[in-house]
Amino acid sequence: MKDLIEALDKTFDSRIRLGIMSALMVNDAVEFNTLKELLDATDGNLASHLKGLESAAYISVQKSFNGRKPMTRYKATRQGRKAFESHIAALEKLIHFKP
Amino acid sequence: MSQNQYSEDLAHIRSMMERSSRFLSLSGWAGIIPGMLALAGLAAATWCIRQASATGRYDAMDNHDSMLVIQLGAIALIVLALSIFASWYTCMRKARLEKQSTWTPAIRNMLLHFAIPLMAGAIIVGWIYQKEQWQMLSPVLLSFYGLALVLVSQFTLRSVFWLGILEISLSIPAGITGWDLPVLAIGFGLAHIAYGIMMFNKPKA
Numbered sequence: 001m002k003d004l005i006e007a008l009d010k011t012f013d014s015r016i017r018l019g020i021m022s023a024l025m026v027n028d029a030v031e032f033n034t035l036k037e038l039l040d041a042t043d044g045n046l047a048s049h050l051k052g053l054e055s056a057a058y059i060s061v062q063k064s065f066n067g068r069k070p071m072t073r074y075k076a077t078r079q080g081r082k083a084f085e086s087h088i089a090a091l092e093k094l095i096h097f098k099p
Numbered sequence: 100m101s102q103n104q105y106s107e108d109l110a111h112i113r114s115m116m117e118r119s120s121r122f123l124s125l126s127g128w129a130g131i132i133p134g135m136l137a138l139a140g141l142a143a144a145t146w147c148i149r150q151a152s153a154t155g156r157y158d159a160m161d162n163h164d165s166m167l168v169i170q171l172g173a174i175a176l177i178v179l180a181l182s183i184f185a186s187w188y189t190c191m192r193k194a195r196l197e198k199q200s201t202w203t204p205a206i207r208n209m210l211l212h213f214a215i216p217l218m219a220g221a222i223i224v225g226w227i228y229q230k231e232q233w234q235m236l237s238p239v240l241l242s243f244y245g246l247a248l249v250l251v252s253q254f255t256l257r258s259v260f261w262l263g264i265l266e267i268s269l270s271i272p273a274g275i276t277g278w279d280l281p282v283l284a285i286g287f288g289l290a291h292i293a294y295g296i297m298m299f300n301k302p303k304a
C-alpha cells in the first residue's frame with residue numbers, strides 16, 4: 001500500500017489541479033476563463049494552481065490577443081500527459097488494493 | 100487518504116473530462132419544438148402541393164412551377180430558422196440554469212461538426228433543384244441530417260448517435276414514390292418529438 005501511495009504524483013494533490021489536467025487531457029488547448037467557469041474557481045486560486053503545474057512543466061502557456069483582449073491558453077505537455085496517466089493508474093490500483 | 104477519497108478523485112477526473120469535452124445540457128424542448136415545427140411545415144407544404152398539382156406529389160413538379168418551388172422553399176427555410184433558434188435558445192437556457200458555461204470548446208466543436216454535413220447536404224440540394232431531381236430530396240435531407248447527428252454525438256449526449264442512425268435508415272423508405280412526405284414527417288417530426296420526451300424522462304443519458 002505504501003509503495004502505491006508513493007506512486008501518486010504530489011503535483012496533482014488538489015481537486016483544482018486534477019480538474020485542470022482532466023480538461024487539458026481531452027481538449028487541445030483551453031482558455032483561462034473557460035477553466036475558471038468549468039472549475040468554478042477564483043482567479044487567484046486558479047492562477048496559482050496553473051503556476052504550480054507550469055513549473056512542473058506539465059502544462060504550457062500561450063499568450064495572445066483576441067482583438068485587444070489578452071487571451072491565455074493552456075496545453076498539457078507530453079510530460080504532463082504521461083504524469084497524469086500514471087497518476088490515474090496509481091489511483092485505480094489504490095482503489096482495487098485489498099490489504 | 101482513504102480509498103474512498105481515491106475513488107472520489109477518479110470520479111472528479113471523469114466528470115471534468117466529460118464536462119469539458121461534451122455539451123450535456125440538451126433540453127427536451129430542443130427536440131419537441133423543432134419536431135412540431137416540422138410537422139406544421141409539412142402540413143403547410145402538403146396543402147400548397149395539393150393546390151398546385153392534381154397528383155399531390157412534389158416529386159412530379161418542375162421548376163416552371165416556380166410559385167410552388169418558392170412557396171415550399173420559403174416554408175422549409177422558415178421551419179429551419181425557427182427550429183435552430185428554438186433549439187439554441189432552450190439549450191442555452193438549460194445550460195445557464197445548470198450553471199454550465201455557455202461557450203465552451205465542446206459547444207464550438209458541436210456547432211462546427213453539425214454545420215459541415217449540413218453544408219454538404221445543402222450543396223446536393225442545390226443540384227437537386229438545378230437538375231429537377233425532386234424525388235432525391237427526401238432521402239438526401241434525411242441522410243445528411245443523420246450524418247450530422249452521428250458526427251455531433253461525440254460532443255454531446257451519446258444517444259444523439261442513435262437518433263442519427265434512425266434518420267439515415269429512414270432515407271431508405273424516403274426514396275419510394277409517394278412515401279417521401281410521410282417519411283419526412285416521421286424523421287423530422289415524430290422522431291424529434293419522441294427524442295425530446297425521452298430526454299425529459301432521463302435527463303442524464
